[in-house]
Amino acid sequence: MDRRIKKTRQLIMDTFIDLLAEKGFEKITINDIAERADINRGTVYLHYVDKFDLLDKCIEKYVELLLNHCANSTDSTLSASALQSIFEYIEENFTIYKLLLNNEKFGFFRSRLYSLIEQTVTQVMGGKSENKAFSNGVASHFLASGFIGVLEWWINHSMPCNVQEITEQLMSMLEPYTKHLVSTDEST
Structure with a gap:
């Protein structure tokens, strides 16, 4: 171009x-x-085309930047470093992500971010799970919804806890999933 x-x-x-x-x-x-x-x-x-197209392209750009940052700075596992990387990037670019989240009457930002997070979680969990409780999509949607909810809360409340605290809290809640993935990895 x-x-x-x-x-x-x-x-x-x-x-x-x-x-x-x-x-x-x-x-x-x-x-x-x-x-x-x-x-x-x-x-x-x-x-x-119009201001809606501009908003959509803006959302697309900033979701892509977030994902590129995460892809470049972490491995492809459900890990503390992956979560911390996401929250650090959002913290560094807080103003833009808060604007996009709070000015999106139609939910474009949230739905696009949800879709990409769910897809990533599915890829991470997909090939590693032998337990049917983790393989039918319920777990990946649960994790993506929970993560998006926490991310929205954190942004909308102007980061009420620091990156380290939110990462530790999320990892303790995700422990059953991460333990299962680690034990599956070690057995292969």
């Missing part, structure tokens, strides 16, 4: 995020974005 196109898209997205923080999604118009970015309104429409 042409460097100028990337730069323009990033300018539009950054402007959108600034306006999201100031006004909230409902009050933002394409004119607001164009004015603030000092570009023509048609330029915004050249890159994005």
Whole structure:
């Protein structure tokens, strides 16, 4: 992709995020974005269909950045280091993730994040489980839902406990799952 196109898209997205923080999604118009970015309104429409498309692309980008960070910094197990990595990244980028979570009336951010977390948990648990209680999808959906719920709580309450504390608490709750996965790994 042409460097100028990337730069323009990033300018539009950054402007959108600034306006999201100031006004909230409902009050933002394409004119607001164009004015603030000092570009023509048609330029915004050249890159994005409307503000809903822009929100969707923004969510897509930040979910992808989170997943890329996790993929690059941890192994593919249900481990304390994997959880800690997620919470550290969210902590470093807290403002943007709080904005996306709180300004998404239609649940795009949550559903996209849920889908990706559930898929990751299924992959981690899938090939390692011989116990039927862990292999029918219930466990992966339970873990993904619980994790998303805790993540939302942590973000919405402005990180009421630090990364180490939340990681330790989650790992103690996940102990039955992680023990099962470790014992299955050791037997193979």
